[in-house]
Amino acid sequence: MNEKKPLPFKMEEVEQGCVLYNLDPIVMKYHYEVDYIHSYAQDSPFFEGLAKGELKGSRCTKCGGTFATPRSHCMTCGAETEWMQLPLTGKVHTYTTCYFGGQEFLAETPFTLIMVEWPGVDTLFLSRLIGVAPEDVKIGMDIQAKFKRLSQFKPTDVYFVPVG
Amino acid sequence: MRPVYMVSGGITKFAKSTPKKDFRYMAKESFDQAMADVPNLSLDQIDGSVIAYFSDHFTRQLMAGIMVQDYLGLTPKPSKRVESGGATGGMCFQTAWEAIASGRMNVCAAVGFETMSHVNTWKGNEFIALASDVNFDYPVGGFYTGYYAMMVRRHMHEFGTTERQLAAVSVKNHGNALHNPYAQFPAELTIEDVLNSEMVADPLKRLDICVMSDGAATAILASEEMAFRLTDKPILISGVGTGTDAMRLSDRPSREVILLDHERAEDYKDLKYPGVHSFRGGRVAAKEAYKMAGIENPLEQLDFVELHDAFTSSEIQTYEDLGLCKYGDGGKFVESGAANVNGKMPVNPSGGLLACGHPVGATGLMQSVFALWQLQGTIGQHFGGDNTLQINNAKRGLIHSHAGTGTYITCSILERGF
Numbered sequence: 001m002n003e004k005k006p007l008p009f010k011m012e013e014v015e016q017g018c019v020l021y022n023l024d025p026i027v028m029k030y031h032y033e034v035d036y037i038h039s040y041a042q043d044s045p046f047f048e049g050l051a052k053g054e055l056k057g058s059r060c061t062k063c064g065g066t067f068a069t070p071r072s073h074c075m076t077c078g079a080e081t082e083w084m085q086l087p088l089t090g091k092v093h094t095y096t097t098c099y100f101g102g103q104e105f106l107a108e109t110p111f112t113l114i115m116v117e118w119p120g121v122d123t124l125f126l127s128r129l130i131g132v133a134p135e136d137v138k139i140g141m142d143i144q145a146k147f148k149r150l151s152q153f154k155p156t157d158v159y160f161v162p163v164g
Numbered sequence: 165m166r167p168v169y170m171v172s173g174g175i176t177k178f179a180k181s182t183p184k185k186d187f188r189y190m191a192k193e194s195f196d197q198a199m200a201d202v203p204n205l206s207l208d209q210i211d212g213s214v215i216a217y218f219s220d221h222f223t224r225q226l227m228a229g230i231m232v233q234d235y236l237g238l239t240p241k242p243s244k245r246v247e248s249g250g251a252t253g254g255m256c257f258q259t260a261w262e263a264i265a266s267g268r269m270n271v272c273a274a275v276g277f278e279t280m281s282h283v284n285t286w287k288g289n290e291f292i293a294l295a296s297d298v299n300f301d302y303p304v305g306g307f308y309t310g311y312y313a314m315m316v317r318r319h320m321h322e323f324g325t326t327e328r329q330l331a332a333v334s335v336k337n338h339g340n341a342l343h344n345p346y347a348q349f350p351a352e353l354t355i356e357d358v359l360n361s362e363m364v365a366d367p368l369k370r371l372d373i374c375v376m377s378d379g380a381a382t383a384i385l386a387s388e389e390m391a392f393r394l395t396d397k398p399i400l401i402s403g404v405g406t407g408t409d410a411m412r413l414s415d416r417p418s419r420e421v422i423l424l425d426h427e428r429a430e431d432y433k434d435l436k437y438p439g440v441h442s443f444r445g446g447r448v449a450a451k452e453a454y455k456m457a458g459i460e461n462p463l464e465q466l467d468f469v470e471l472h473d474a475f476t477s478s479e480i481q482t483y484e485d486l487g488l489c490k491y492g493d494g495g496k497f498v499e500s501g502a503a504n505v506n507g508k509m510p511v512n513p514s515g516g517l518l519a520c521g522h523p524v525g526a527t528g529l530m531q532s533v534f535a536l537w538q539l540q541g542t543i544g545q546h547f548g549g550d551n552t553l554q555i556n557n558a559k560r561g562l563i564h565s566h567a568g569t570g571t572y573i574t575c576s577i578l579e580r581g582f
Contacts, residue, residue, distance in 0.1 A: 025184050032224065043299050069300050069414045076417070094321070094440060096313035098305060098365045102290030105305045113310050113365075115414060115440060124414040124440070126304050134366060139321050154303045 040153075042072040045083060050157035053147045055086040057121060068118060068125040086118060086125075088145040089163060093117040093124050097134035112137060114160060128159045168264040169391035169398040169581055171205070171384050173533030174198035178348040178379035178521030181281035187217070187228060188235040190380035191277050194526075195236050198273075198382040202394045205384070211269035212242035216256035216276040217525035218249060221291040223279060232275060242269075249295050250474065252276060253381065253528025254565020254574035258404050260385045261576070270387045271394075274532075277380035278523035288376050295568055297412050309373055309475070311413055311569050313365035316477035319441040320367070322492065325480060327367050329495035331358035333476035334371045334518060336498065340505060341515025343552040346530075348377055348521035358476075372476040377521030381529035383536070396582060397540040402560075403459070403577035405452030407445030409438070413569045416440060422447045424487040425460040431490055443478075443570035446485030453562070453575040454487075462487050463509055466577075467558040468538060470531040472566035473516040479503075482564060483511070486575070505553060513538070513553045528565030528574065535561045535578045 019029035040047055049056040058067040062079035074081055093115040101109055112134060115124040129137060130146075142163040151157050174197025176182075176190045185193070199205060213236070215229035225231070229245035248255040253276040260274035280288055293306030301311075319325050335355060341347035353371065361370040391398035410416060418436035422444065423429060438444035450462070459465045469486065473479035480494035488509055489497040497503060503511035514520055514534040517527060537543050538558045544551035560579035567573065 022183065027183050030224075038298075040299060065417070067415065069412055071415075075410060075415060094314045094318040096310050096317055096365045096367075098307055098310045098313075099362075100286070100289075100364050101305055101307040101310065102293045103284070103286040104290050105307065106286055108305070111305055113305055113314060115314055122417045124416075126301055126412075126414050128304060139318070155300050156304055 046070050047153045051151040056083050057086045059084040066121045067123045068121045090116045090118045092141045095137045131161045165265040167388045168261050168401045171386050171394045172198045172201035173383045173536045175381040176379050178377045182378040187277045191232045194380040194382040210271045213273040214256050214259045216246050216252045218252045248572040249567030251565040251567035251572040252525045270390045274383045276525035276529045278525045279378045280376040281378050310365040312475045313368045315440045325495035330476040331355045332498045333479045334358045337516040337518040341519030343550045347515045347519050374474045374517040374522040377523040379523035379526045381526040383532045398581040399539050400581035403453035403457030405449040405575045407448030407573045409445040409570050443485050445573040449573040449575040450486045457577040468510040468561045471564040531563040
């Protein structure tokens, strides 16, 4: 009954080896990847809104400050904010076209980043502009929000195109 | 608070990759260079340290700070890690200043490093972009050059700044570095070379942007009594200032300009501030440091500036935050030659980040080391006999370290204590 398994008498060998670049000094490649469980937490209604074709910012319930990129508490007075609908048309506050980027986005280059402004809203919103040649983007141009049909629950579920 | 002095410093030669030396070895190399300049200082006289690096992603070693502490032979004394993005080195310097100013320590070592060579450049850019809001900014196309490109695009729109003016910063800084043996990327460039370099994020081109680096730097700070015992050329840290701003570039509401002593509200009647074109945190850091050092007009009362030029554009923006010229005049300031080594206010005589490299945790400390040598008049001695970058009779300088899109910024004023 209580028979003991025989103890191993040597460390097990593995055959996958390693990727070695150099011996002096030893330089080797090491794979490093994780699945990360991310929660949008209090920002979740913004991403839910994108899936419904709505763009939501925040309004402070105390001082009335407005934020085009949402936050649950006001950065001026610290009070709680409430959700507000942003108009689906705005203007380009500034822009750039990226010909390089972080590795995750390299395949998407070139892409155009814009900061969106709305009259009467105190802060801006970062997004992508589609359908305009880099040399034709202008500060102040009128733009319109469009939403991805298949939501990825990322801020790129909304993007902007020229009006008209 | 009691007076704090810098007594010595050391740096490794910054490089794209240093496979033969890990972060501990590089930190030790910079530390030993600092120790060699103050032979009267023994290890047991050092009361503790602040050891700084920016990114756990680049290092892939948590608590790397303590590994440096034990490698330097400083265990079991007090030590801590500080991290403030791109301003990590400057914050490390100021944290060591606090340790001495408070009276907790009489001698404190500030040591910073970064090893960015362990991933390819584009993965490195991805790691750096994780220092932007991962809900709203990073997933849109996280790329710091892109963020800075949008800021300078707006600066150009507001003030008429030109791409040639940006290029002038690159020509100046890479050119200065020809005489700095520690620099990673010295180069004799023309405006056309910069304008014709590869476009990265419009209007910023390859030669408008600093490179990634491996490197380490050390500053040794001391109380007045210890400083004068250790060296006959101690450098007084006469002012420190720190400013911040919102992580998201989009969250910079428009307010009135925060004025320095020599400025008037009428100068900026219609300017929306800081917008995305200026760094409010940089202005606050400068204002606090100037107040402590008794500086009313920086252009007249400083002899040089080492500032955080991760991009040519941020050097121009920073001239303005520091009050070297009015908001909007930064482009003209560099174009006029005022920022040259022999100009009215030499800026980045070392070559700055653009040419020296930017191993993040070491960068702000690198600036302190170059500033120390300027003020001690020992540039030639440390630069292999080349005295070209020595500023005549330099008595007082400012170092400026900067994170994110302007989220943490430190300014420290150093002046001759002898």
